[in-house]
Amino acid sequence: xxxxxxxxxxxxxxxxxxxxxxxxxxxxxxxxxxxxxxxxxxxxxxxxxxxxxxxxxxxxxxxxxxxxxxxxxxxxxxxxxxxxxxxxxxxxxxxxxxxxxxxxxxxxxxxxxxxxxxxxxxxxxxxxxxxxxxxxxxxxxxxxxxxxxxxxxxxxxxxxxxxxxxxxxxxxxxxxxxxxxxxxxxxxxxxxxxxxxxxxxxxxxxxxxxxxxxxxxxxxxxxxxxxxxxxxxxxxxxxxxxxxxxxxxxxxxxxxxxxxxxxxxxxxxxxxxxxxxxxxxxxxxxxxxxxxxxxxxxxxxxxxxxxxxxxxxxxxxxxxxxxxxxxxxxxxxxxxxxxxxxxxxxxxxxxxxxxxxxxxxxxxxxxxxxxxxxxxxxxxxxxxxxxxxxxxxxxxxxxxxxxxxxxxxxxxxxxxxxxxxxxxxxxxxxxxxxxxxxxxxxxxxxxxxxxxxxxxxxxxxxxxxxxxxxxxxxxxxxxxxxxxxxxxxx
Numbered sequence: 001x002x003x004x005x006x007x008x009x010x011x012x013x014x015x016x017x018x019x020x021x022x023x024x025x026x027x028x029x030x031x032x033x034x035x036x037x038x039x040x041x042x043x044x045x046x047x048x049x050x051x052x053x054x055x056x057x058x059x060x061x062x063x064x065x066x067x068x069x070x071x072x073x074x075x076x077x078x079x080x081x082x083x084x085x086x087x088x089x090x091x092x093x094x095x096x097x098x099x100x101x102x103x104x105x106x107x108x109x110x111x112x113x114x115x116x117x118x119x120x121x122x123x124x125x126x127x128x129x130x131x132x133x134x135x136x137x138x139x140x141x142x143x144x145x146x147x148x149x150x151x152x153x154x155x156x157x158x159x160x161x162x163x164x165x166x167x168x169x170x171x172x173x174x175x176x177x178x179x180x181x182x183x184x185x186x187x188x189x190x191x192x193x194x195x196x197x198x199x200x201x202x203x204x205x206x207x208x209x210x211x212x213x214x215x216x217x218x219x220x221x222x223x224x225x226x227x228x229x230x231x232x233x234x235x236x237x238x239x240x241x242x243x244x245x246x247x248x249x250x251x252x253x254x255x256x257x258x259x260x261x262x263x264x265x266x267x268x269x270x271x272x273x274x275x276x277x278x279x280x281x282x283x284x285x286x287x288x289x290x291x292x293x294x295x296x297x298x299x300x301x302x303x304x305x306x307x308x309x310x311x312x313x314x315x316x317x318x319x320x321x322x323x324x325x326x327x328x329x330x331x332x333x334x335x336x337x338x339x340x341x342x343x344x345x346x347x348x349x350x351x352x353x354x355x356x357x358x359x360x361x362x363x364x365x366x367x368x369x370x371x372x373x374x375x376x377x378x379x380x381x382x383x384x385x386x387x388x389x390x391x392x393x394x395x396x397x398x399x400x401x402x403x404x405x406x407x408x409x410x411x412x413x414x415x416x417x418x419x420x421x422x423x424x425x426x427x428x429x430x431x432x433x434x435x436x437x438x439x440x441x442x443x444x445x446x447x448x449x450x451x452x453x454x455x456x457x458x459x460x461x462x463x464x465x466x467x468x469x470x471x472x473x474x475x476x477x478x479x480x481x482x483x484x485x486x487x488x489x490x
């Protein structure tokens with residue numbers, strides 16, 4: 001997924017491809033399905049929710065976009081950075097890379113048959129970037145390029161397939177975008193739970209994976225990284241499609257984010273947690289009896305479980321509802337805050353009761369993969385994440401749609417302990433200075449407070465007695481999930 005093809009948001013959707021009479025028709029249907037998934041919202045684990053989220057890597061789609069004319073050809077995308085050129089110029093990787101005769105023959109065949117693939121002559125150079133059979137099938141990734149533009153073409157076929165048949169395989173894509181860390185579907189004719197990924201970085205970089213993490217008492221996520229044995233690329237099977245991966249080049253972290261296709265992490269079309277399983281997302285008795293809040297709470301439970309699974313955070317007992325209601329007490333959708341029963345740890349704020357968008361950053365930092373697609377005015381659920389360091393006080397950013405992006409706003413939802421009537425945000429360096437203050441209504445207060453403000457939240461009762469306090473823990477800027485920064489510094 002490329003950033004533009006995204007996003008939306010971490011998933012595991014692998015589509016079994018059966019040859020049609022018209023392979024190009026199949027290709028276009030695949031492109032339309034990916035586009036629908038992107039616009040549907042948050043990703044794929046919620047059947048309406050969670051499938052979405054990073055960032056960064058990109059699962060590459062295929063096709064031209066709509067119904068092209070018979071003379072449509074793939075012209076690629078502009079090469080916009082030296083890192084993209086470094087990927088293009090990298091030596092062939094994969095278990096078949098050492099077979100020079102095979103690589104030369106594949107190069108010749110892909111060049112000679114570009115018309116069959118509908119690749120433009122404006123991309124005269126052909127190079128095999130990856131050829132591999134270690135995953136139990138043959139996967140070939142080819143780049144067509146000029147000095148200014150490039151397009152990726154991928155084909156999958158059974159192990160040992162003759163080169164000519166590898167070319168004619170209907171499983172793969174055409175006209176993918178080259179990005180420095182390209183993430184490609186690494187499954188072959190398998191179901192949605194068998195999704196795997198290839199992560200391919202420029203030669204000389206180091207790709208590392210962390211499929212587990214811990215959340216400290218300070219709200220910071222910490223991971224133990226394991227460098228790939230193949231250094232500048234990695235192939236993950238279905239059992240490892242969780243957690244995060246990282247790319248370091250020349251001593252600098254250039255990319256860091258959740259494994260796979262974030263967009264399909266929060267949308268709900270094939271993830272582990274489905275709408276038909278909403279009753280399993282939260283423990284018995286954990287939800288409100290109000291009919292109008294029940295679905296938001298259940299969807300929030302699915303979002304929580306999906307994001308925890310996607311990011312590789314440790315499994316916890318069934319999540320519970322920390323709060324539910326309407327953010328303005330009026331016309332906005334029902335919302336729910338979901339978190340661990342212990343009170344401390346990752347939190348999810350679900351706004352609405354259907355598939356939605358995962359908000360990762362404030363408006364100035366939102367990227368194209370947080371775009372709401374062509375549905376900016378449609379009713380869509382939104383999800384935001386946070387980490388609670390207090391068992392009795394929880395705070396999560398309120399998400400919204402701004403200029404077509406899912407963003408984190410300057411509104412902070414604070415859930416205090418029972419009996420609280422007011423929540424203050426006091427300046428950390430000057431405890432006597434109140435930055436923001438709001439009364440508690442329907443069990444929560446919404447403060448107007450900049451993202452990353454250095455404040456301590458205090459919950460007070462009617463007499464002014466302090467019931468709970470906790471520092472606000474969240475990154476000052478950039479994009480993040482559960483306070484863990486997403487890096488895309490190419």
